[in-house]
Amino acid sequence: MKKKFFLAATLVGLFGMNISAQAANNASATYTGTLGTYYSVVKAHDGSGTISESGALTTSTSPDFNVTTNNASGCSGYLTMAQVASTNTMANQGGTTYVALTTTGATSGQIDDALAASPDVLQNENVIAYTISCTPSGGSAFTWNGTDNRLQGVVMSAAGTKLVTVSINGSARIQTFGSNDPGGAYTANMTLTAVASL
Numbered sequence: 001m002k003k004k005f006f007l008a009a010t011l012v013g014l015f016g017m018n019i020s021a022q023a024a025n026n027a028s029a030t031y032t033g034t035l036g037t038y039y040s041v042v043k044a045h046d047g048s049g050t051i052s053e054s055g056a057l058t059t060s061t062s063p064d065f066n067v068t069t070n071n072a073s074g075c076s077g078y079l080t081m082a083q084v085a086s087t088n089t090m091a092n093q094g095g096t097t098y099v100a101l102t103t104t105g106a107t108s109g110q111i112d113d114a115l116a117a118s119p120d121v122l123q124n125e126n127v128i129a130y131t132i133s134c135t136p137s138g139g140s141a142f143t144w145n146g147t148d149n150r151l152q153g154v155v156m157s158a159a160g161t162k163l164v165t166v167s168i169n170g171s172a173r174i175q176t177f178g179s180n181d182p183g184g185a186y187t188a189n190m191t192l193t194a195v196a197s198l
Contacts, residue, residue, distance in 0.1 A: 039075050039194035040068040055177030064165040065192045067155050076198045078152035079134045082189040091115035092144040098173055099132040101186035114176045121178040128186055129173040137163040152198050
């Protein structure tokens with residue numbers, strides 16, 4: 001009798017161990033996607049205008065950019081101009097920032113003259129200079145950084161999206177527009193960059 005009881009108890013124990021050792025018929029796993037801090041800049045519009053016989057820009061529209069970030073502290077930004085003939089096409093003189101609109105025939109000397117402290121219209125054909133500003137919607141205009149040859153400032157102080165407008169303003173800079181400037185397209189190519197902070 002003891003042997004039967006022992007055998008039965010052993011079988012029950014083994015059977016119970018076997019049940020508890022079996023895997024469940026379901027399990028859970030976790031997938032984690034990590035989103036980093038991002039800064040996105042997308043061109044919203046190109047700008048264009050007509051240069052009148054006085055050199056003034058008319059029927060002018062401004063180029064602008066949409067800047068988006070998920071950084072809770074917002075972001076800063078800076079505007080640079082593409083070089084033409086290996087020469088900077090934006091400069092600041094006396095607290096005013098100028099951009100050189102150039103034809104395909106512009107030379108480095110002509111661009112340098114148009115952006116100099118005292119330009120000479122006879123030395124800067126193919127180039128017309130205008131004042132330029134860069135302003136985020138509802139924010140303060142960017143300021144000039146002469147070390148990096150750019151306009152820079154705060155775009156936004158919290159996560160979100162802001163429109164940043166580049167205005168090329170009004171009349172041609174004195175001594176940069178004249179009858180020696182050929183007809184045709186005068187352009188300035190620009191890049192807006194968004195960063196965490198300057």
